[in-house]
Amino acid sequence: MDELKQRILKDGHALNQQVLRVDSFLNHQVDPQLMHAIGEAFGKYFRKHHFDKVITVEASGIAPAQMTALALGLPLLIMKKQTSKILKGDMYKTPVHSFTKENDYHLCVSKKYLKAGEKYLLIDDFLAYGQVVMGVKSICEEAGASLGGVGIVIEKSFQPGRALVEEQGLDILSLARIKSLAEGYVEFLEA
Ligand code: 5GP
Numbered sequence: 001m002d003e004l005k006q007r008i009l010k011d012g013h014a015l016n017q018q019v020l021r022v023d024s025f026l027n028h029q030v031d032p033q034l035m036h037a038i039g040e041a042f043g044k045y046f047r048k049h050h051f052d053k054v055i056t057v058e059a060s061g062i063a064p065a066q067m068t069a070l071a072l073g074l075p076l077l078i079m080k081k082q083t084s085k086i087l088k089g090d091m092y093k094t095p096v097h098s099f100t101k102e103n104d105y106h107l108c109v110s111k112k113y114l115k116a117g118e119k120y121l122l123i124d125d126f127l128a129y130g131q132v133v134m135g136v137k138s139i140c141e142e143a144g145a146s147l148g149g150v151g152i153v154i155e156k157s158f159q160p161g162r163a164l165v166e167e168q169g170l171d172i173l174s175l176a177r178i179k180s181l182a183e184g185y186v187e188f189l190e191a
Contacts, residue, residue, distance in 0.1 A: 001041050001175040005188055007034060014181040019100055026125055030063045038175060039067025042123060042151040045173045049148055052118040053077050057132055064153050065123035077113050081105045092142055096135040100128055107135045116144030127152040130161030157189050
């Protein structure tokens, strides 16, 4: 998606070879016009499937996922991140490790929002090591539902997440694929 790539080049900031900051339009301040275009792009691609809900993980996935849910006419379900080991009952939960933030948390969601036999589309802001995707997939399966597609705004293709998602047989669309990062420098996979 050209508009997104141009915006990353203009306003993104590569901290080092591993981490890209996009605080001015996606992770802290949000550009609604760009989110709308992102939602339309995911909607156009994933319309070929029948999904029952769009799922995302708080907080940075919410803006693009909301616009995707709107484009597809589906409800949006937000999985919560909790660092506390004390969790309320009636929740599905699974541990996730963040290599980027170097912390551990639980992904959790109320049992009343996942239904056996349903199929879901996950939208997230970044794909790095694929830990969020694997966590969401395992929660869906615990509920007897399935994860059928993954839409990623920014994929860091030099990290192992993409291969892991493909190994699971999931249909994945990443709107910007980054080949490499260096301090102050971003290189995309496609020309
Ligand atoms: P994964 O689960 O694929 O290892 O990591 C994806 C999650 O980590 C995303 O939900 C995102 O919040 C965070 N993340 C991974 N890499 C980056 C990055 O380079 N920049 C930002 N802002 N977040 C990242």
